[in-house]
Amino acid sequence: MMSKAIIREKIRIQIADGLEKEGFKYVKSNERIIRQHKSGFDVIYITVIDYYPIFQIEFGISIRLDAVEEIVNQFLDENFVNPKGKRYTTTIGASYRMLSNTQHNYIEIKNEDELNDAICQLITLIGTKGLSFLEKYHDINLVNEVNKKQLLIPNNYVCYIPQNIMQSLALLKLCNDLDFDALKLKYKELYMTWEGHDDKGKKAIDDLITYLENM
Structure with a gap:
């Protein structure tokens, strides 16, 4: 039986494995797939919304530019940013909808086969669109x-x-x-x-x- 936690963990692990050669690693304690670069880090987000028996997989990529975030975060208190999360704030990003040019910002799945297809789809999307976005906006x-x-x-x-x-x-x-x-x-x-x-x-x-x- 699929659950939100099982789906989320499987997607994160398999995407990180599929992008290992590109320098990405799944940091379980931070619930993020991260790759360091000279100006900060790239991050891949995966969240799962549970509408059992249907699940929606939301996906996004972002870039942190340390020089920007370290300045801005000096002036943001807990009303705007959780102090523990300041080291993870990001500067620019792209959603699944932006990268895939689809109407919805999620992939909907109902079973294991559809989950596996979604994982393959996301790995392909990152390889064809996501990586070029990340490289471009390191500038x-x-x-x-x-x-x-x-x-x-x-x-x-x-x-x-x-x-x-x-x-x-x-x-x-x-x-x-x-x-x-x-x-x-x-x-x-x-x-x-x-x-x-x-x-x-x-x-x-x-x-x-x-x-x-x-x-």
């Missing part, structure tokens, strides 16, 4: 351009999250982007607060801007 300048464009899309939901704005500000500064002075003001206008965190989010952004201005 901090490209990450800066992507994050900046995303935040400037009108009515973009990412502006609800102060971390997104703060990551872009750190990227702008680290890349010596000439747009920093203009965007530090624009981002403060774009920040869409949510109840209970508005003042804390604004303060975190303001404190980060002051820090970056003095770097």
Whole structure:
């Protein structure tokens, strides 16, 4: 009988085994498949939603750029990030839907055969699309351009999250982007607060801007 825990563990182990030559390892204590690179690490996420007898497998890949995360995390308290999780925060990522160009952000399975097919599908997807994404966005300048464009899309939901704005500000500064002075003001206008965190989010952004201005 399949269960959420059994499915999740099997997927993680087999994907890590399938990508061992690419440098990935399954770190069970952290529930992540990780590969170190010179600027941080790459991570593969697997989560399983239990709608027994149907299960949905959610998948994503992300990149951590230490230089960015170490700056931003100085200004985020437990209201925004679990202190124990700060060493795992990531800078840019791609979902299953983005990589596969499918309508849904999950793979649905009902039995062992479908699970095995899903694992093969994910390993293939990582090999054909995921690895190239990861290699491309190890370049901090490209990450800066992507994050900046995303935040400037009108009515973009990412502006609800102060971390997104703060990551872009750190990227702008680290890349010596000439747009920093203009965007530090624009981002403060774009920040869409949510109840209970508005003042804390604004303060975190303001404190980060002051820090970056003095770097």
